[in-house]
Amino acid sequence: MRGATHARWAACAVAVALTATACGGGDDDSGGGSGTGDGSGILSSSWGDPQNPLEPANTNEVQGGKVLDMIFRGLKRYDARTGKANDMMAEKIETTDSQNFTVTIKDGWKFSNGEAVTAKSFVDAWNYGASLKNNQKNAYFFGYIDGYDKAHPEDGSKQTADTLSGLVVTGTNTFTVKLNQKFSTFPDTLGYAAFSPLPQAFFKDHAAWVSKPVGNGPYAIDSYTKGSQMSLRKWDAYSGTDKARNGGVDLKVYTDNNTAYTDLMAGNLDLVDDVPAAQLGNVKSDLGDRYINTPAGIIQTLAFPFYDKDWAKPGMEKVRTGLSRAINREQITDTIFQKTRTPAGDWTSPVLGEEGGFKADLCGDACEYDPEEAKKLIEEGGGFPGGQVKISYNADSGSHKQWVDAVCNSVNNVLDNDKACVANPVGTFADFRNQITQSKMSGPFRAGWQMDYPLIQNFLQPLYYTNASSNDGKWTNKEFDKLVDEANAETDQAKAVDLFQQAEEVLRDDMGAIPLWYQNGSAGYSERLSNVALSPFSLPVYSEIKVS
Amino acid sequence: MGRYVIRRLLQMIPVFIGATLLIFLMVNVMGDPIAGLCGDRQCDPATAAQLRKEFGLDKPVWQQYLTYMGNVFTGDFGTAFNGQKVTELMSTAFPVTIRLTVVAVFFEIVIGITLGVITGLRRGRPVDTGVLLVTLVVISVPTFVTGLLLQLLLGVEWGWIKPSVSTDATFDELIVPGLVLASVSLAYVTRLTRTSIAENRRSDYVRTAVAKGLPRRRVITRHLLRNSLIPVVTFIGTDIGALMGGAIVTERIFNIHGVGYQLYQGILRQNTQTVVGFVTVLVLVFLVANLLVDLLYAVLDPRIRYA
Numbered sequence: 001m002r003g004a005t006h007a008r009w010a011a012c013a014v015a016v017a018l019t020a021t022a023c024g025g026g027d028d029d030s031g032g033g034s035g036t037g038d039g040s041g042i043l044s045s046s047w048g049d050p051q052n053p054l055e056p057a058n059t060n061e062v063q064g065g066k067v068l069d070m071i072f073r074g075l076k077r078y079d080a081r082t083g084k085a086n087d088m089m090a091e092k093i094e095t096t097d098s099q100n101f102t103v104t105i106k107d108g109w110k111f112s113n114g115e116a117v118t119a120k121s122f123v124d125a126w127n128y129g130a131s132l133k134n135n136q137k138n139a140y141f142f143g144y145i146d147g148y149d150k151a152h153p154e155d156g157s158k159q160t161a162d163t164l165s166g167l168v169v170t171g172t173n174t175f176t177v178k179l180n181q182k183f184s185t186f187p188d189t190l191g192y193a194a195f196s197p198l199p200q201a202f203f204k205d206h207a208a209w210v211s212k213p214v215g216n217g218p219y220a221i222d223s224y225t226k227g228s229q230m231s232l233r234k235w236d237a238y239s240g241t242d243k244a245r246n247g248g249v250d251l252k253v254y255t256d257n258n259t260a261y262t263d264l265m266a267g268n269l270d271l272v273d274d275v276p277a278a279q280l281g282n283v284k285s286d287l288g289d290r291y292i293n294t295p296a297g298i299i300q301t302l303a304f305p306f307y308d309k310d311w312a313k314p315g316m317e318k319v320r321t322g323l324s325r326a327i328n329r330e331q332i333t334d335t336i337f338q339k340t341r342t343p344a345g346d347w348t349s350p351v352l353g354e355e356g357g358f359k360a361d362l363c364g365d366a367c368e369y370d371p372e373e374a375k376k377l378i379e380e381g382g383g384f385p386g387g388q389v390k391i392s393y394n395a396d397s398g399s400h401k402q403w404v405d406a407v408c409n410s411v412n413n414v415l416d417n418d419k420a421c422v423a424n425p426v427g428t429f430a431d432f433r434n435q436i437t438q439s440k441m442s443g444p445f446r447a448g449w450q451m452d453y454p455l456i457q458n459f460l461q462p463l464y465y466t467n468a469s470s471n472d473g474k475w476t477n478k479e480f481d482k483l484v485d486e487a488n489a490e491t492d493q494a495k496a497v498d499l500f501q502q503a504e505e506v507l508r509d510d511m512g513a514i515p516l517w518y519q520n521g522s523a524g525y526s527e528r529l530s531n532v533a534l535s536p537f538s539l540p541v542y543s544e545i546k547v548s
Numbered sequence: 549m550g551r552y553v554i555r556r557l558l559q560m561i562p563v564f565i566g567a568t569l570l571i572f573l574m575v576n577v578m579g580d581p582i583a584g585l586c587g588d589r590q591c592d593p594a595t596a597a598q599l600r601k602e603f604g605l606d607k608p609v610w611q612q613y614l615t616y617m618g619n620v621f622t623g624d625f626g627t628a629f630n631g632q633k634v635t636e637l638m639s640t641a642f643p644v645t646i647r648l649t650v651v652a653v654f655f656e657i658v659i660g661i662t663l664g665v666i667t668g669l670r671r672g673r674p675v676d677t678g679v680l681l682v683t684l685v686v687i688s689v690p691t692f693v694t695g696l697l698l699q700l701l702l703g704v705e706w707g708w709i710k711p712s713v714s715t716d717a718t719f720d721e722l723i724v725p726g727l728v729l730a731s732v733s734l735a736y737v738t739r740l741t742r743t744s745i746a747e748n749r750r751s752d753y754v755r756t757a758v759a760k761g762l763p764r765r766r767v768i769t770r771h772l773l774r775n776s777l778i779p780v781v782t783f784i785g786t787d788i789g790a791l792m793g794g795a796i797v798t799e800r801i802f803n804i805h806g807v808g809y810q811l812y813q814g815i816l817r818q819n820t821q822t823v824v825g826f827v828t829v830l831v832l833v834f835l836v837a838n839l840l841v842d843l844l845y846a847v848l849d850p851r852i853r854y855a
Contacts, residue, residue: 051585051817053631060586132594135602137585140592154594210631226632227640228715228805254712255809256800259699262711263803266704396816430584430818437583469592 039234040247041547043529045271045540046260047251049227053210056196057129057136062539066251066273068193069539070232071112071215073240075103075122076191080533080541083297083351083454085188088240089117089197089216091173098184098491101177102170109239111199112220119175121197127151127163128203129194138194140469141452144186146178182489184496189453218244218543228253244543245531264524270547271532273523273540277399280338280522287524293340295350296538297451298519299459300341302391302407303473304512305441310385319384320511321366322377323444326414328369332406333517336399340522343367344515347504348459349451351536357456357497363508363515371414378415388419390443394432395425400446407516436472447472447513454536456500460484464512475512479503549846552854556842560835565617567831572613572824580605581818585629603627603821616821620828626821628814634825637810642829644717645806648799649791651719651726652733656784660734664741664780665773671746679742683735695728695801712803725802729795733787737780744776751775777848785841789834793827 050064059068075090087093091104109117128134130142132152139152146166153159166178179186189195197216202209212224220235233248252269254260257276263269265286275283275291283291304320306312311320329343342350346362365373378384391408393400401423408421415421424443426432435441449470451458461484462468466476480503487499507513521538530546582596582605591599600606604615619626625634667676686694702724703711713721748754749772757771796808807826814822846852 049630049813051630132598135595135598137591137595139595152592152594154592156594156597225715226630227637252715253805255803255805255812258696259712259801259803262699262704266707266711268710268712428584428818430581433583433586434580 039245039546041528042233042248042250043246043270043542043545043547044250044252044268045542046257046269046273047230047253049253052137054213055136055210056125056198057134057138057141057194059193060137062537065193065537066539066542067213067221067230067232068196068215069217069535069537070219070249070542071213071217071221072193072196073215073217074191074193074195074197075105076187077242078191078454078536080535080544082353083356083536085191085453088191090187090190093187093190095187098182098186098489099179101179101186103175103177105173106239107173109216110237111201111214111216112235112237113199113201113214115199115201117197117199117216118172119169121199122195123167123169123175124200124203125196125198126167128198130164131162132159133162136194141189141192141194143469144179144181144183146180148180184488184491185455185457185493188455189458192453218242219249222248242543246542246545246547249542261524264526267526270526270529271523271540271545272525273521273534273538275522275524280340283522283524290527290529291522291524292532292534293520293522294534295342295536296519296521296534297349297351297454297536298538299344299347299349299449300516300519301344301347301447301449302444302514302516303447304444304475305439306474306476306512307439308385308442311443315381317510318377318381320381320514322374322379322381323389323411324366324374324511324514325368325370325377326374326411327407327514327516328410329367329517330369332403332410336402336406337517340520341517342520344517347464347507347513347515348456349454349518349536351451352454352456352459355494355497356454357500359501359504362501362504366508366511367515369410374414384420385443389421390424391421392424392426392432392435392441392443392445394427394429394446396428401425403516404446439474444514445472448519451536456497457484457488460500460503460507461488464507473513475507475510477506477510477512480506480512549854553839553843556839560839563835564828564831568617568824568828569613571827572616572820573609575818575820575823576609576612581629581820584818616824620825625825625828628822629817629819634821637822638825638829641805641807641810641826644804645792645795645799645808647717647719648722648726648729648795648804648806649788651722652730652791653784653788655727655730656734656737656787660737661741661773661777661780663738665745665768667738668742668745668749668776669768671742676742679738683738686731686735691728691732692797692801694731695725695798698724698728699801715805717804717806722804725798725804728801729791729798733783733791736783740780740783741776744779745772748772748776774848778845781844781848782841785837785844786834788837789830792833793830 048063051061052058052064054064054067056068056072059065073088075088076085077088078085089105089109091106093101093103095101105119111117126142129136130139130148130151142148145164147161147164150161151159151164167175169175199214201214212221218235218238219232222231222233224230230251234244257274260269260272261276261279264272304311333339333341333343345360345367348358350358352358391404393404395401404423408423411421412418426435449463462470464471464475464480465484466481483499483503487496490496490499521534523534523540525532528547531544533541535541582591582599585591604612627633628637663679667679670676699711702708709724713725754767754772757767792807795806796812799806799808810822811826846854
């Protein structure tokens, strides 16, 4: 009996953990506040306990991201629908050589504690984020800025500078940025939360700031009880044009996204930004058109251990392509994910749009399911090393087990061999990551990528450039690197995108990683709400929600 | 009696050290927790090294354990990865779980023992058979099923309760979760009491009491029940510890931010400090509950004496 409980519990934990890391948690309707349609209504939304302290450069998951998205506005902001980077606090960002940028910020902006937002607010915040001694997990965002290697030495040598030499304040509202390489789309990366400005209060009394963060966004934090609830209220003196259309948001921590969903059904909660996997089958009948399922900037792939010579030797590209063609993506996304994932046709994401570099058929045949061709390719390439392929994944979160098993089934059916592909679960996410970073993988492994900013560059360079920070499989290709460098130096957007796509074709021809599917964001909401949308980062766009 | 208690307290020391050492090693065996902090990407090595140093993870395990225990004795349980003190987490989580446990134990005692006495006295009658059947069903249905079912029926369909418990977690909100948590133990308590009562009903001292012409009520409460409670008290005593640490399922279903939830999150994030801290306190609860149970024996059965 106890045994049964545990087994079920494990299954549940899996579903939940996925939620906790990639999606929203819970919330509850505490404040209530019966809105009257005049923009004063307060909504309640599900939340999970943020994993890290709520500093902009230290928040790398969705739960903390939700808060930062409400209380901060950076130089740019990504349009929730198109993903395009529009000027927010930036008056203009100018460059002549794609390497030296002059930033002018808009005048008159304030933090909610009354402090003015100046060029110094940005430069200080970025220096803080980059400096090694502050332990900021998003420090690598500042890696393109000149002087990063001194403020954040990667090789473990002593930090020799506290600030980035590439950042210079040149006036109250202007500063210059010098990059360590050409990077034409750099301004478009500045919408990420890590680039938010910080008030002096952050530096003067850090502990007080962290317990109740102060920003320059449309909401201000009214009260924050760690681990249970945060109340955000509309900040009337907000300087931007995207003022909140509701009176505020109560974020409440839920222990389980199923409970949050039940609370939504019972009318105790207004917004659940992560519909539990177990409810996907009945969510349409439960919520009707109050359920949204839109593409998010997340792609799931299978990476290969190129440090293992069995997988890297010439000819293996045929085996890798064959493996890709042996996976019936359509069937898996339909049955296991209930269409909350879309079969992938390239290595980017639909949120980029065609103009941004998304090309649904770039992978072409190499990603089409074709049992006969797949079998032929694998045999031509010499078969799997050791006659068997082991797909590794972390078993503690997400519904990874289900899809890895399904992928293996698909491969086994194609090859008509029950032992051709087996799943290799790793107990915890941390252990899984450890094995990856220590290059101990012996076969393909699960790799997921959530974009930092909606640029094709972000889907390619950090993942496949030689020795890039997230190149877990250590794939390397000179042609690819050259095309990426050229693309970064290209000032014309369309030409840059074209070069990136050429690089992607190089990746395809060598099948450096198998694209599986694009992940969607999902949310459900109560009848009180309207105008609910998810951003490409799968965050609800709170400021636009109307409460009736 | 006093010497007995002191001996028992001294015996707790090795148990305590052994238990904490085991849990400390188990959490460490799971690997480097820092790797899980950066999502699906590699933590940049410099920051990871820095974090490891800050949390003392770069030292050998035995040294980590000694430092940790040293800190625990001064009341410092360390810091969780989100920057919160573990003692702070405990101060919010334990009161909630204690309230939940109190509700659950209350149900166990009141409903469980009452049903046990009734069925024990009416063995073989329809009441007895009926209750036995019901307890069988309760024991065989896993807690999460009862929990989710009650939550759906009472919370969503009929709207009698809120499906989730608020942050305050007051006693009235905890009635349904407490009942769910207690359900299985409650069934065991019923069965234990029933068997014990049925057995002792035929004992000499009960016959003597009846022969002396004592009122039936007094025979049952003073003579029969008191002597029959020993196995039941043993069970409830150990159950207190199990209820506090093992409420993970119930706490998650009903959104209770108690010990089970903190432990779950600690394990998921591989947060050694949180897990070891909470388990240490739970080990203490177990030990103290066991001691109390042993002392209660003497109260319940005059024949038992501790020298």
